[in-house]
Amino acid sequence: MGRKYKRKVGSRSYRDYTEEKLEETLTKVTDFNWSIKKAAKLYGIPYGSLYNKYKGLHVKKVGGQTVFTHEEEKAIVRSAITCSDWGFPLCIEDLQMITKSFLDGQGRDVQKLKNNLPGRDWVYSLLKRHSDSLAQRLSANIKRARADMSPETLKEYFANKKRLDVAPGKSVAQSNSDSDLSYCDTEITQDSSTDEDTVPTQSRELDETEYFTVDFNKIKAGTFILVRVMSGKRASVVYRYVAKVQELLDYNELNVIGLKCIDTNKVLFKVVKNDLFTVPSNDIIAILPDPVPEMIENNQVETYTFNRSVDVFER
Secondary structure, eight states, X not given: OOSSOOOOTTSOXXXXXXXXHHHHHHHHHHHSOOOHHHXXXXXXXXXXXXXXXXXXXXXXXXXXXXXXOHHHHHHHHHHHHHHHHTTOOOOHHHHHHHHHHHHHHHTOOXXXXXXXXXXXXXXXXXXXXXXXTOOOOOOOOOOHHHHXXXXXXXXXXXXXXXXXXXXXXXXXXXXXXXXXXXXXXXXXOOOOOOOTTOOOHHHHHHHBOOOBOOOGGXXXXXXEEXXXXXXXXXXOEEEEEEEXXXXXXXXXXXXXXXXXXXXXXXXXXXEEEEEEEEEEGGXXXXXXXXXXXXEOGGXXXXXXXXXXXXXXXXX
């Protein structure tokens, strides 16, 4: 199966007009009583295409149809983004197995897929159709200092994994915003292990900051929020920062100033005076409880202390 398709010389040419132009042409036919032939000739749209659109015929896309609907593909894409947010980007084989598991779980048997396992060409096509959300990156070696992982880091990961219950295909922010609770209600469970090196889940729960559901109407100047910041080429790296709202803008956007964590417990944060940026509402992960300010010279606040740890991921 070819991976790159080239149009043969002399073969049929497909649409070379925009969706806006087509809608304008249909408006002339429906609202101004133009004939289809007249509208097609004046706007340069094939008569057959305009007729089918007017009559609601042949509404599917040209060529072979995709195995999944657009909504199903978006769910697969969101699942991949969720894994990336947690620091585990997926490879092509991972996407293939996730898709197979999705089909098997629904009891669907797709004839064009052998054992319900899509090929690499399907993954490439998926990346192309959703290039605004997913991109391929070449893995590279990192320095030993960055790769070093302590027992505390591992304990923190598993504590977070138990603490958050994220539905398939949703990010942490989406799960929080879909909740009917006024805050992220987490299940507290006691670890029955007696090993001294094991940290009980309950202790970890009590150390976590209580995040409030994102309600844009409750955000005002001075509110502290946890925001998502995309970085790197094609926005492939996702960071989580604490920010303080400076001003509310139109179109659900905020002017904020960033804060940087300055201790290992992730409770003490320092204002970065030149770190001013704009955040859209869909990049707000959670609303944070007000921290305790610390005054310095000239009665200016330099640092803030939260009563519990904030789950930030800074560069």
